[in-house]
Amino acid sequence: MTAKQNTGGMPLGYVEPASARTHGRGLVDLLVFLGAVALFSLSGFALEFFGIPYNSSGGSIITKIHPATYLFGCALGLAVIANPNPVGYLFDLMTRCLGSVFLLAGSVLLWIFISRYKGDQPASFLIDSIMVAAIICMLFADMAEHTRLNIARAIHVLMVFNCCLSIFEGLSGWRLFPFVLGDTEQEWEYRATALLGHPLIGALTTGVYTIVLMTVRDVRGLANRWRLPIILLCMVAMPFIGSRVSFTIVYATAAVVVALHFVRFLHGSPVSLRRLTAVLLLLPLSVLTVLALYQTGIFDNFINRFVDDGGSARTRFDLFKLFRDLSLPNLLTGYRMANLDTQVRLGGLYEGIENSWAGHAARYGIVITIVLWCGVAAWFTDMLRSAGRGALLPLAYIFLILSTTVGISGKTNMMSLPALILLALIGMPLRRLHIAGTQPRITNDVVSRIGRAPLTESRGSASSR
Numbered sequence: 001m002t003a004k005q006n007t008g009g010m011p012l013g014y015v016e017p018a019s020a021r022t023h024g025r026g027l028v029d030l031l032v033f034l035g036a037v038a039l040f041s042l043s044g045f046a047l048e049f050f051g052i053p054y055n056s057s058g059g060s061i062i063t064k065i066h067p068a069t070y071l072f073g074c075a076l077g078l079a080v081i082a083n084p085n086p087v088g089y090l091f092d093l094m095t096r097c098l099g100s101v102f103l104l105a106g107s108v109l110l111w112i113f114i115s116r117y118k119g120d121q122p123a124s125f126l127i128d129s130i131m132v133a134a135i136i137c138m139l140f141a142d143m144a145e146h147t148r149l150n151i152a153r154a155i156h157v158l159m160v161f162n163c164c165l166s167i168f169e170g171l172s173g174w175r176l177f178p179f180v181l182g183d184t185e186q187e188w189e190y191r192a193t194a195l196l197g198h199p200l201i202g203a204l205t206t207g208v209y210t211i212v213l214m215t216v217r218d219v220r221g222l223a224n225r226w227r228l229p230i231i232l233l234c235m236v237a238m239p240f241i242g243s244r245v246s247f248t249i250v251y252a253t254a255a256v257v258v259a260l261h262f263v264r265f266l267h268g269s270p271v272s273l274r275r276l277t278a279v280l281l282l283l284p285l286s287v288l289t290v291l292a293l294y295q296t297g298i299f300d301n302f303i304n305r306f307v308d309d310g311g312s313a314r315t316r317f318d319l320f321k322l323f324r325d326l327s328l329p330n331l332l333t334g335y336r337m338a339n340l341d342t343q344v345r346l347g348g349l350y351e352g353i354e355n356s357w358a359g360h361a362a363r364y365g366i367v368i369t370i371v372l373w374c375g376v377a378a379w380f381t382d383m384l385r386s387a388g389r390g391a392l393l394p395l396a397y398i399f400l401i402l403s404t405t406v407g408i409s410g411k412t413n414m415m416s417l418p419a420l421i422l423l424a425l426i427g428m429p430l431r432r433l434h435i436a437g438t439q440p441r442i443t444n445d446v447v448s449r450i451g452r453a454p455l456t457e458s459r460g461s462a463s464s465r
Helices: 018-022 027-041 044-049 067-081 086-096 098-117 125-142 145-172 199-215 224-241 244-266 273-295 300-307 312-323 328-333 337-346 356-364 366-402 416-425 459-464
Strands: none
Touching (some): 027 067, 027 145, 067 086, 086 125, 098 125, 098 366, 125 366, 125 416, 199 224, 199 366, 199 416, 312 337, 328 366, 337 356, 366 416
16 A cells, blocks of 8 residues: 555655555454444344343342454554564553543542442443543554444444434334333334434444534545435434434534535535436435425424423533532542432433533542543543544534433443444554655545645545445
């Protein structure tokens, strides 16, 4: 692979290591691929359906960890042990993934803090919610291009299937896996769960995937002719998945992108005849389909959530009452679980603490929480280094969603799923970039290309898809 091929969004001038050009890491890459497939296809609801008490009470602690986490952990351990110089490789990997290392260190410190001072609160949620995201980033630091391509293709297939399944579940009322919370099936819920499980997780993942397709020029594993149909499919699926914040952000992003493309068109930018034909055909059909579904009342439940959300939006503001009269001990070390439950009920927070950052501060205090937040910020930096400026909008979207949901203050995979999408679809190995002469780095995001003449797509990029 030469630098001129610019495969999968890699900037011109990037020199891929010789080992990555010739072959992958064998079993390590296979484990990462299987872990990615498991994470996108086995939700907590699916594991419960298959008899594994992943979310419900009871069972061994072994069953409380997602199978994908085991695969990713084994892959990282094998990558280090199988290296001819495991100690040197481990330190080199840690040096190149400092953000992920900081996140792991912050998670370990929080685990120790919970075990020592918060015996009434679980700590195992840190593994699936936070730590595995750092492990994924480290695994992708040396991943060969063809392995990323295989994972990217699998993600495309699974995301398309998940959107189709979400639409079918929304239209039919049937679910592939029961929607069970607190050992009780939520039969009244209209929101689809599909492959990704809880609607908030499904909406976050679908939103990240859609924003990447809308704003990043070179997406690994996807031909341009499929981009617009998949974007429209994801946007149609969003109301059936049901998250209002995700829906609003994704549709607002789509409106801005369309407006920017229209501005470029007015500035004389050429338009592909094939793309124009696809837009003229698919857009009216999509509008007519949505209008027909609207007339049948399919979207009534979703629209009613904007009209009357049962106090869900107010809860996100009222939760800050927990910190209004906070005593110094509670500020430093957080509430005890019994006291926190009491404060939540007294504050009328019927939906719980719908904010990851507030949840951390209320449970564990501001001191150790700041350490964890610094680790999360450092991990975001690693993601930007790997995925480039094209990851700015998706990462901002992730931050907003985590700020309006339980997110990483509970046991979810709302960091690991987006991490796989970004690293597989637009990520690069975390190695030094060699820029030929004074040639500027080619950006891969839509914002940086406004007003610029479009680049000719290389044959290497097309052939890789």
